Amino acid sequence: MSQEYRTGREGDEFTYRGHTLEELQDLELEEVAELLPARKRRSIERGLTIEQQKLLEKARGKDEQETANSPIRTHLRDMPILPEFVGLTFAVYNGQSFERVRVEPEMIGHYLGEFQLTRNSVEHGQAGIGATRSSKFVPLK
Template sequence: MSTEYRIGREGEEFAYRGHTLEELQELDLDEVAELLPARQRRTIERGLGTEQRKLLETARQRTEEGTADDPIRTHLRDMPILPEFVGLTFEVYTGQSFERVRVRPEMIGHYLGEFQLTRTSVEHGQAGIGATRSSKFVPLK
């Protein structure tokens, strides 16, 4: 990918634990795992599941083919975001629908599910008639 990613102050290039994005993308999966936080590192060291390996292969194919804009649908909210995923678009399942997540370099080391919330805040309306003792005397409109 020839896209330049910048973060922070003007002119400052993205770096993850002292490595540029290009360096990270050239590293082997085991070498990347050593740089990730403990929980994500253990996920990779124990071995990715069959679905996770399939998702990784699909992401690699999309990158090679140059069809990175086509979203990849997945239910795998527990997939660690790897440097190979930068620039790809995923549709992550929230329990009700698939929501788009465009992977940026700052997301490396997190999980896909962290960027699509499954719970929404509840905003209650006015209490109905008979809901409580005090609402018995609420005038009808």
């Protein structure tokens, strides 16, 4: 993979496929779409849904200070993260509650839902009341 297509930091400055964050924020949506991975690029080329367009307009109207206190609430886990979202805080619905996601530059090109998991890991405890004799057995370490 050539240097111009890498995502990462050169020195202390963030770059995404050879463009700094400021350059990315100055680009039009179609120009940013050309830099994104295929699935996100295609979804933007087909046209954002009405809900996604509303979220984009909401994000354009807010600044970092406003969203720190009251994040932008959304159910749109399939919204691609654009350079305009960097610094904003979203409250993404995970199926039970709205959890905060602060967008960092490294998140560009991913979906909002990737940063808010919908399932918790299960940690089984000891057998409860009414359990069978075999299931009550807890091995000693």
